[in-house]
Amino acid sequence: MLNTKSIFHTLIALSAILVLGSCEQRDTKTVVQGDAASMAYVAPGEYDEFYCFMSGGYSGQVTVYGLPSGRLFKEIPVFSQYPENGYGYSEETKPMFNTSYGMVPWDDSHHIELSQTDGEFDGRWLFVNGNNTPRIARIDLTTFETVEILEIPDVAGLHCAPFITENSEYLVSGTRFSVPIPQQDVPIDSYKENFVGLINYVKLDQETGEMSLDFQIEMPGYNYDLARNGKGKSHGWSFLTTYNSEQAHTLLEVNASQKDKDLLAIINWKKAAEYMEAGKFTERTTSYYHNTVDHSTGIASSEEMKTTRILNPKDCPDMVYFIPVPKSPHGCDVNPTGEYIVGNGKLSADMTVYSFDKLMKAIENKDFTGDIDGIPVINYESGVHGILKKPGLGPLHTEFDGKGFAYTTFFISSEVVKWNVEKLEIVDRQSTFYSPGHLVIPGGETKKPYGKYLVAMNKITKDRFLPTGPELCHSAQLFDISGDKMKLILDFPTKAEPHYAQAIPASKIQPNSVKYFKxxxxxxxxxxxxxxxxxxxxxxxxxxxxxxxxxxxxxxxxxxxxxxxxxxxxxxxxxxxxxxxxxxxxxxxxxxxxxxxxxxxxxxxxxxxxxxxxxxxxxxxxxxxxxxxxxxxxxxxxxxxxxxxxxxxxxxxxxxxxxxxxxx
Amino acid sequence: MLNTKSIFHTLIALSAILVLGSCEQRDTKTVVQGDAASMAYVAPGEYDEFYCFMSGGYSGQVTVYGLPSGRLFKEIPVFSQYPENGYGYSEETKPMFNTSYGMVPWDDSHHIELSQTDGEFDGRWLFVNGNNTPRIARIDLTTFETVEILEIPDVAGLHCAPFITENSEYLVSGTRFSVPIPQQDVPIDSYKENFVGLINYVKLDQETGEMSLDFQIEMPGYNYDLARNGKGKSHGWSFLTTYNSEQAHTLLEVNASQKDKDLLAIINWKKAAEYMEAGKFTERTTSYYHNTVDHSTGIASSEEMKTTRILNPKDCPDMVYFIPVPKSPHGCDVNPTGEYIVGNGKLSADMTVYSFDKLMKAIENKDFTGDIDGIPVINYESGVHGILKKPGLGPLHTEFDGKGFAYTTFFISSEVVKWNVEKLEIVDRQSTFYSPGHLVIPGGETKKPYGKYLVAMNKITKDRFLPTGPELCHSAQLFDISGDKMKLILDFPTKAEPHYAQAIPASKIQPNSVKYFKxxxxxxxxxxxxxxxxxxxxxxxxxxxxxxxxxxxxxxxxxxxxxxxxxxxxxxxxxxxxxxxxxxxxxxxxxxxxxxxxxxxxxxxxxxxxxxxxxxxxxxxxxxxxxxxxxxxxxxxxxxxxxxxxxxxxxxxxxxxxxxxxxx
CATH class of the missing domain: 2.60.40.420 (Cupredoxins -  blue copper proteins)
Known part of the structure; x- marks a missing residue:
């Protein structure tokens, strides 16, 4: 009886067989262009052009690679104990792991977010989320050390984090798993009644980068997955994908894949900040920890925070909206001009591109199909720029090159697809080996992408490197994207599981790197x-x-x-x-x-x-x-x-x- | 008063300044040969030629690289907790850290030793030592998992380990820090009176690779540093360098650098095994742990061992000898034929090459200058093949290419020197960036080196890679040694601090690599x-x-x-x-x-x-x-x-x- 049949399991397995089968027939050498060796090579004594910061996934850390060489320069300990340099063992660093759950010496780091000024990377700080026991960490990019960890209360699985606004005003994040708020001993099957979602806004001190939880917005009990903030014209808005709008609590593989569309949450955070000013929040008792390293002593200390401020959309009109998004979405990415928002439905055959102008017009016209818990649902057709038809199987994440093109990873069909955002035309596709999750282009999520390279972070390596027993490394593939067609240059192994990365020109970090402490x-x-x-x-x-x-x-x-x-x-x-x-x-x-x-x-x-x-x-x-x-x-x-x-x-x-x- | 003047500190600092100063003036590009990029490049879909296993040093782990690409495929957790995959946190793996000191979840892994059959790597097991809390671990090379850790009792700082005999009969190791045996509360300045050295022989099960401590030899309270076993004609013998033959217990930098020569210990382990057979040992009560993973459950368990068997050279004639070795030696390496033993005195201007035949003859002739605690000291001149004059500053470690050449790293003058072992002639020298410790040539310590590449493991990186704050990676430099002159191909960063590495053709590991557990x-x-x-x-x-x-x-x-x-x-x-x-x-x-x-x-x-x-x-x-x-x-x-x-x-x-x- 417990042997549940899973149509999706079968479907995915079949797809995997087809994909991997076809991979074996691909001649990988034809993929490699003539001078790939010299393009990836950084000679002894020379420097890489870009720093590439990757999340460690289940290592809980952040890794620092050089591009184009793919060389691993450093693993920065963040959420997990690190015997190599005593992080989490020394008396100075132990407090970094304090949480409302006690000492939690591990986490699952997912998304890198570099600080921005005017929508461009400024090279000051790096933020990364802890997915398991919800936390956000800050790394000082002059010392490459973790200097702050902030717990986010009353959420579970902080996957949807930490996404920055274009002047580093805020980091937005959303709960992946809704839970009872406040925590209480209730039956799991009372999910729809008792489980609540929260979207969190962490404010950043403009001088020091220090984080503080400004407010949380109470939301329906969905799973918030990924997000981006607007830029340029859409600055002041956040866009978050949800899955499990079915509100299932068991066998999500099947039960959270019932509806044809899930929802994209659209938040006017400037409006939310106004509501905060106006005292429209309710203060709630909770417990969460804020751990900071004192600059002059190098000693971490913890402060327990005891209240949080909640905004409820019911009390705050014109602050939160929904619009339907392709089935079970993952990535949610905003193009450099801030006009287009790409929603990747991983179980959808098509990809939806929203227009910020159209969304604003629909909101202005109250072009809604109804509401959910007081949150208006925008008419899907009214917000859409257009649909990219049948681009591949399992679209996950999109970045941009600043020349009008988007690049999307397809997990199931194992490829990267380049397409024109305005015209919704596919211009190139290249195989990856194998299933890619996220990808990164230097500056590819900012207002001014640097372009040049693209790195696909692949989830299944199998036969790509010399085998190392049952446990294999994940892999990255470096493409040159300076021309019309993407060129595969290099396969390089990665540490643990990078879920996302950001790359920045060396010149923005190197000159400020501290050599020793005075x-x-x-x-x-x-x-x-x-x-x-x-x-x-x-x-x-x-x-x-x-x-x-x-x-x-x-x-x-x-x-x-x-x-x-x-x-x-x-x-x-x-x-x-x-x-x-x-x-x-x-x-x-x-x-x-x-x-x-x-x-x-x-x-x-x-x-x-x-x-x-x-x-x-x-x-x-x-x-x-x-x-x-x-x-x-x-x-x-x-x-x-x-x-x-x-x-x-x-x-x-x-x-x-x-x-x-x-x-x- | 505590501000001790240190002549050596001054000397070394000056040397470092000179070396680094001169490095900055070197044009690194001239070092790189034309086709270096293609020589180091492994195209997507192609495989590296060699596995290179490196110790992690202060990470306590072992890392697996590909050569010539320098790509890091895996970090195998051994002596330290590894949040990334739960090693040391899961109930199955926690017992791996049990020791007579309690649970010790960290160590300092130093020397890689691959199993051998007839003096060649057989690709079955990898052994590595824990330097801090004396232990030796075994990794199964079909699964790349640590399956056994054996504590070595009554020694401290097991640096001099684990060196294998040519048919994997034994692993020899020596205490780095002599301690009171059995441990007792005595004044530190009673060192000469109370502190004892031990050289340990761990027997390997020929079928399973399982380790057991067979016997320990009681030795003078020196610091045993590095060792090799004989091969071919010298099979049956072990050679171990010592430093601190002054038996200082404070400011060793000065006080252990007084004598012009230290001592090389020469052990006839076949003879020792005969004495064991004959019951010439004394059994002593102690405590040490043997942790093993059950193959069928994957669960580690610990056994406390309560006795150890000691051989005393006084009771066992013709088993142990000393011969003077250049001042403060580090490496002690035996060439492929087993005839030559190279002793690298790191504070000596010259390098001594011993002849096994001459040593045997001197022993036969009782050509001794005296004895130390009943251990005969062979007349230096009688055992020496010859001296390599002024090869460089700070020689540390030597490997061989199977063509009659030796390659030695020089820490202070930052270089690798190629020299003819028979003729004692230097034929090439190349700069490294910067101070190298050990080096590795595939099979370079076996009877049949594969040659082709040489990797220098450098201790100071400084400006070689993009900076990552005060904490920088260590670096490796890959040389092509297939021609007369060494060619620098690639700089690649390494994880933590590789003290030693061994490289083996992929064909010896790849076919046996387990893909999953049935x-x-x-x-x-x-x-x-x-x-x-x-x-x-x-x-x-x-x-x-x-x-x-x-x-x-x-x-x-x-x-x-x-x-x-x-x-x-x-x-x-x-x-x-x-x-x-x-x-x-x-x-x-x-x-x-x-x-x-x-x-x-x-x-x-x-x-x-x-x-x-x-x-x-x-x-x-x-x-x-x-x-x-x-x-x-x-x-x-x-x-x-x-x-x-x-x-x-x-x-x-x-x-x-x-x-x-x-x-x-």
Whole structure:
């Protein structure tokens, strides 16, 4: 009985067989144009032209690639623990994972959003969403570090996030899974009665980029999937696709695919902001966390927020509209002029292109077919610029080249299609290997796309690379789009599952990249700002080791007087003041990770001794020719031992009093 | 007073300035040969020629690259938690981190060692060491999964590991930091009196590859750094470099660099095995963990081992020898014929090449200069084939091309030098950007190197790639070595810090790579081997969800009857039986990570509800066009609620009794 028949499963499986079958017959070499090798090649000592920031999907992180080389320069830890540099293990970074659910050390990062000024990337900040436990993070693009994580309350599966407005005023997001609000113990099959959707507007501080949840709009209990904000003429509006307008709560594969059309939500956020000003909101008690890194100490701290402000469309006319959208849509993309909005119905044979002018006219004329919970539904025909007929199977996402063309990925038919947005004409199609989700063109969602390259992010790799057992990498395919036809240049593997990426010219990031932290700006309370300050202090059961690292020794490097039951905090300050001289720190048997400490920075590892004895610690980053010598010992005595606190470096260990006298 | 003057710090800093200064003046383009782009390029649809396995260093993992493309295909989690696929978070994999120190979810992986048959790579297993909390791991090269971790007792910093013998009989390793044995609370400055070194021999099961600690040899308290085993004529012998033969315990940078020569340990392990047979060992009580994955369930379990067998050179004559080696050595490498052993003294201006025949003759003639703790010290001159004079600054590691040439990395002078081993003549040198640690040539440490490429693993990247803030990637540089002169082809970034790598022809791995796990072989006790078996069972406060995944739904997808205080175990079985169709699983607010489940596999996530309400779960890997629909809800009720256990999929939720009746 539980063996549900699924027409869609069968359908998709058949499609997959057909697609993959045909792929095998394609001669991939004919796809590659003559000089592809040199087009993708970046010679030793030369630089890539673009940074490409990709979401990590189920890694929870963000990855940084170069284009056109496809080389992975960095994985930036965001939502997940990262043993490699101690993120989420060090005392400074642990608070980044605080949420109203407790400590959540993983998430599913989906959509990259670079900050914009006047509709163009400005290279200041990068935002990315956590899909599972709803959060939005901000990365500082001068340091490439995550500096802020904001939880979004009362939503589930924050897939539809974080989409920015053209002057970085707001990030809009929508709940993917509607839930009871406030959370309550109700039967799941009371979905239609009790489950509510929310669309969230996070305000950005124009100077610092800091996020604050400004307001949430109460919406019908659908699944909000993807969104874009308007630009130029449509600035001030948001467009969000929904699926599951059927409001099913089980076997969505079938039950959320019943209706021929779902709905596109259209929000006048400037109007919403006016309603906020006018006090039209209701304040509701809730709980969510805002985690921020203090710039001067590098320490993250959490603030629990306890209220949220809700706007209800019933009380706020002319703020929210719906219009039908092709069945089970994914992408919702706005062209550079802001006039056209593309709705990709992944179970529809056609793609609908809306006209912003027509939508405005329909709203002005109240050309509605009815309303849903007080939200007017615009007459479909009145809002449509036109329909791209039978472009492919399973359209997912569209970007633009700034020359009037759109590029759409087709998951089922495994291809990218180039088409003229105004004329609704297909001008080129190229196979991908295999099913692509999103794609990215540098600046391809802004008012001024840079064009030149297109990267398709493919979900199924199978036989594209040397096999690595059952778990394979996902893949990206780089196309040159400078000519009339797209040219496949390169396959490159990606880390985890990039759901979306944005690419920006190197010149917008490179000049501002911080090389090291200035030691004089280090205000960490446990920093030892000079080797003479290296010391050990006991506060009851807590022992604080103020340790310094400089090529090629740690100070102190002999520590005695630690007792069983103590908590030892190793605070390592990297005294180097030069580029690319990190030091690491690891201590034997830590139930923890390592520290990787950048020049000028202080990081703290908690170590709880497990047995009496003498244990080794060392620098984990090969920092100099004498790196192997950069090590030390810590002695652990029984709890009732009378061994005194002592530390030393290149001298016989001395007791605390003598050492303090010497330090004066 | 603590501000210790360090002559070496000054020296190294000066060298670094000189080197980097000169680097900036080099025209890198002249280094690149005409067709470098096409030499490094692997066209879409084509395969790389070699797998290159790199250690992750402070990531604790192993990475898999293709050569010549330099593309990263996979990061295999080994010693560290890996949120990306739930390694170290899932119930099946948590036991992999058990040690005598408790759960240690991080390590510093250093040296890759592929299994060998007759001195050639056989493509069966990959071994890698954990440097911090001494461990050795084994990866199965059919699945690319870590299947075993063995702790090595009573050593610290297992850097000198795991070096294999030519028929994979043994892995030899040595302690980097000597410690009191057994561990005891003694003053650190009693080092010379109390601290002991151990060299460990791990036996490999010839059929399964499973590791067992056979014996340990008690050695003087030096720092054992790197090693190789003999091959061909020298099969049966191990060669290990030491540093800190001064036995310093503080400021090793200075105090362990006093003597002009350190020592090379030479061990007759066949003789040692004979002594073991003859019962010449002493058994000592200790504690260490052996963690293994059961092949049929995929579940890791831990066994605590309580004794170890020690051989003491004093009791076992003709088993261990020393010979002086250039100051502060790092690499210790044996050429393909097994006749020459290269000792790289990183603070020495020259490199010493030992002759195995001469060493044997010296031993036969008892040509010793004395002994250390009963270990004879061979007369340096008698064991030396010759000296390579002033080859560069800071020699670290050497590999071979099978044509009579050796290639050595020089950390301080940032270069690779090619030299004739027999004639001790330098034939080529090429700059690296910048300081290289190890290098790898495919098969370059075996009896039959494949040659063709050389990869230098560089420690300082600085300006080689687009900057990513203070934390930069490390870099690899690929050289073509098929001609007389090395040609630099490509710079590619690497993940974390590869300390060593091994490369093997694709043909030795690719044909045996497993595509998916057969569902009929799945013996996991909580597997639901078919959707009809999907169910929920309560055992007191433990709730077991036997869940299945197949495109595009999870079963059950509505679950009720969970109470506050319960521990919910989601056991997800991926029912797919095709290549590259993983499913993932995440549940809102888990203080944990996700599950990434390969076809045919079962993985378990523990979820402890945090508040009453209805929470979402979903598939985290974009598996099909209807992946977004692959989701469900779990309802949590207060502890004293009378909500009954219910679950469902595409039918109204029914109570447990009815559902069990239906399942019959």
């Amino acid at each position: 030691i004089e700006d280090n205000k960490h309370p446990y920093a030892a700002l000079g080797e003479a300050k290296a010391r050990v202090e006991r506060e009851g059961k807590d022992v604080h080791v103020y340790m310094t690292a400089i090529r090629s020794h740690l100070a102190p490097d002999n520590i005695e007087g630690i007792k069983m039951g103590d908590k030892v905090y190793f605070h390592l300050t990297n005294l180097e003041q030069d580029w690319d001289v990190p030091h690491g720190f690891a201590v034997q048997g830590a139930n923890n990770a390592e520290l990787l400490v950048m020049p000028g920075q202080t990081r703290t590892l908690l170590w709880e001794p497990f047995k009496p004895g003498v244990f080794a610690f060392y620098c984990t980053d090969f920092c100099s020719a004498l790196h192997q010598e950069m090590s030390g010992y810590v002695r652990v005595s029984p709890a009732d031992s009378d061994v005194k606190l002592m530390w030393g470096l290149n001298n016989e260990n001395k007791d605390e009093e003598t050492l303090r006298e010497m330090m004066k | 569902i009929e072989d799945n013996k996991h006790p909580y597997a639901a081997l078919g959707e009809a078996k999907a169910r929920v069972e309560r055992e007191g406060k433990d709730v077991h969800v036997y869940m299945t995944a197949i495109r595009s739904h999870l079963a059950p997808d509505n679950i009720e009857g969970i109470k506050m205080g319960d521990k919910v175990y989601f056991h997800l079985t991926n029912l797919e039986q095709d290549w590259d169709v993983p499913h993932g699983f995440a549940v809102q607010g888990a203080n944990n990570a996700e599950l990434l489940v390969m076809p045919g596999q079962t993985r378990t996530l523990l979820w402890e509800p945090f508040k009453p309400g209805v929470f979402a779960f979903y598939c985290t890997d974009f598996c099909s066009a209807l992946h977004q629909e692959m989701s469900g809800y779990v309802r949590v009720s207060p502890a004293d609620s009378d909500v009954k256990l219910m679950w469902g999929l595409n039918n109204e939720n029914k109570d447990e009794e009815t559902l069990r009746e239906m399942m019959k």
